[in-house]
Amino acid sequence: MARITAGVATSHVPAIGAAIDLGKTQEPYWAPLFAGYEKSRAWQKDARPxxxxxxxxxxxxxxxxxxxxxxxxxxxxxxxxxxxxxxxRPVPMVQGHPELAAHIAESLIIDEFDMTILNDMDVDHGMTVPLSLLFGEVGQWPTRVIPVLVNVTQFPPPSGDRCWRLGEAIARAVASFPEDLNVQVWGTGGMSHQLQGKRAGLINKPFDQAFLENLTTDPQALRKLTHYDYLREAGSEGIELIMWLVMRGALGDAVNEVHRFYHVPASNTAVGHVVLERA
Known part of the structure; x- marks a missing residue:
């Protein structure tokens, strides 16, 4: 049977991709950020999803x-x-897994999640930046990828609790797929940031760091956060953190934290990252 073994959460700031592509990763501004992913890249070489x-x-x-x-x-x-x-971006084509994706789509729809099926799409920095951060500069991505898209761009987005339950449903779908596959779930976006208005440039370190802590120690508390909580504490783009809850819901109750990283700033945002293994 297929099995979910780990989860990854990471910001997907577009300027990170530009820094990689333009050879700026060792410049003083960027070097601390990329150093924060070195442990995760080493872990991925052993995890081999x-x-x-x-x-x-x-x-x-x-x-x-x-x-x-x-x-x-x-x-x-x-x-x-x-x-x-x-x-x-000068990065490899992303290879999908249409058989598992179709199985997950069918299972989610039976579970009453009305999924839109995308049979053709280009993928932007929301996908390619996390792949670069976790796998480095490669000629071919070392894993197949199934994109799951969440609306956080136009009101109303789904609630964090709904995203958590989507993660649980994804876990059930994966567990019922007969092929022996090592599967990871990644949640991307966030952390606190706002790109416009009077609060443009907002970064809320205490909120971000509490969110990272609770992913491991008290994830159920995160399910209670409302749209207004995210807007007030994390800015208008902080709503992207609900996508991390899809990942966390897919992992189940018990996890082991492999690595955690937080850095300010990257462009005009905070960068958060955590790696969790199922216990």
Whole structure:
């Protein structure tokens, strides 16, 4: 049977991708950030996932604001790196796992999650930056990837609790797939940040650090956070943290924390990262 063995949460700041692509990772501004992922990259070489279910949000790249699904899943064979206005990142094509993706989609719909099925899409920094951070600069990504998209771009987004329950449903779906696969679930986006308005540049370190702590020690408390809580404490873009709860819901109750990292700033945001293994 397929099995979920670990979860990863990480920010997906687009400037991180630019720093990698332009050879700036060892510059004084960027070096501390990339150093924070060295342990995770070493861990991934031993973890060797067959499939990563990567939860992110499309930034009006493939899904325009005329049609905004609450939840969507990619079922394609492969996904092209998107041109986000300055050319596509020079990273490998993302290889999908359409058989497992179709199985998960069917299971989620039976579980009453109305998933939008995406059979063709380009993937933006929400996917390619986390892959670069965890696998480095490679000629081919060492895992297949199933995209799961969550609407955090246009009101109303789903609640954090709903995202948690989506993660639980994904775990049930994976466990019922007959092929022997090592699967990880990644939640991306966040942490506290706001890109516009009077609070542009907001970074709330205490909130971010408490969120990271609670992912391991008191995850049920995170299910209670409301849209207003995220807006007040983490800024208008801090709502991206609900995607981390998809990952955490998929892992079950008991986890072991492998690595945790927090860094300010990267561009105009805070960067958070945690690696969790199922206990």
């Amino acid at each position: 067959d499939v990563v279910i990567l939860v992110f949000n499309d930034h009006a790249t493939s899904l325009m604001l005329e049609v905004v699904p609450t939840f969507a899943i990619g079922c394609a064979e492969r996904y092209r790196p998107a041109d986000e206005g300055w050319g596509a």
